[in-house]
Amino acid sequence: MKPLTASAPIDVAPPLARQRTTRDVGRVLVLNATYEPINVCSVRRAAVLLLKEKADMIERGGSELRSEHHVLARPIVIKLRVYANVPRDSSKRKITRRAVFARDGWACQYCGTRSNLTVDHVIPRSKGGLSTWENIVASCAPCNRRKADRLPAQINMHPRKAPRVPGAHVFITVAAQRIPAAWRQWLPAEAA
Numbered sequence: 737m738k739p740l741t742a743s744a745p746i747d748v749a750p751p752l753a754r755q756r757t758t759r760d761v762g763r764v765l766v767l768n769a770t771y772e773p774i775n776v777c778s779v780r781r782a783a784v785l786l787l788k789e790k791a792d793m794i795e796r797g798g799s800e801l802r803s804e805h806h807v808l809a810r811p812i813v814i815k816l817r818v819y820a821n822v823p824r825d826s827s828k829r830k831i832t833r834r835a836v837f838a839r840d841g842w843a844c845q846y847c848g849t850r851s852n853l854t855v856d857h858v859i860p861r862s863k864g865g866l867s868t869w870e871n872i873v874a875s876c877a878p879c880n881r882r883k884a885d886r887l888p889a890q891i892n893m894h895p896r897k898a899p900r901v902p903g904a905h906v907f908i909t910v911a912a913q914r915i916p917a918a919w920r921q922w923l924p925a926e927a928a
């Protein structure tokens with residue numbers, strides 16, 4: 737059997753095309769060797785990790801991936817064999833609007849509304865506030881305009897929850913867009 741290498745990617749196009757018409761999102765949840773969820777990857781990347789025996793299949797789908805030489809059940813959740821040293825401090829992860837909204841439950845942190853969301857610097861940049869996870873919150877546009885470039889104490893507008901660096905599950909939620917049912921038991925309750 738010809739070994740599968742990165743230069744000979746498994747052809748997953750036909751099953752993926754079929755799955756898009758069903759409820760499958762085409763993403764795979766990656767667990768660390770400790771079963772802690774750490775990431776989301778493509779089906780193709782998961783297939784390579786499985787075939788190189790760098791990961792084990794934890795949850796499989798009903799469909800199959802086929803290449804010239806391999807048939808593999810469609811991975812849904814995989815687990816790395818060797819512990820990946822993921823920094824617990826995810827402050828280095830890119831701050832995106834979607835990730836801020838997901839962390840803040842898609843609600844304005846000043847009034848609670850879920851519509852017309854923007855992001856707000858709690859300490860305004862004009863007052864030296866940094867673009868960090870601890871200083872950015874989801875805010876509706878009206879609250880953002882009302883607060884303008886004032887400090888929270890000056891206008892008595894304080895975020896409902898002190899903003900923090902989000903956990904890995906927030907980035908998993910953002911990357912997947914929708915959480916498949918088969919992932920839920922591997923994620924913390926707040927992610928599902």
Ligand SMILES: [Zn+2]
Nearest residue numbers: 844847876879
């Ligand atoms: Zn608001």
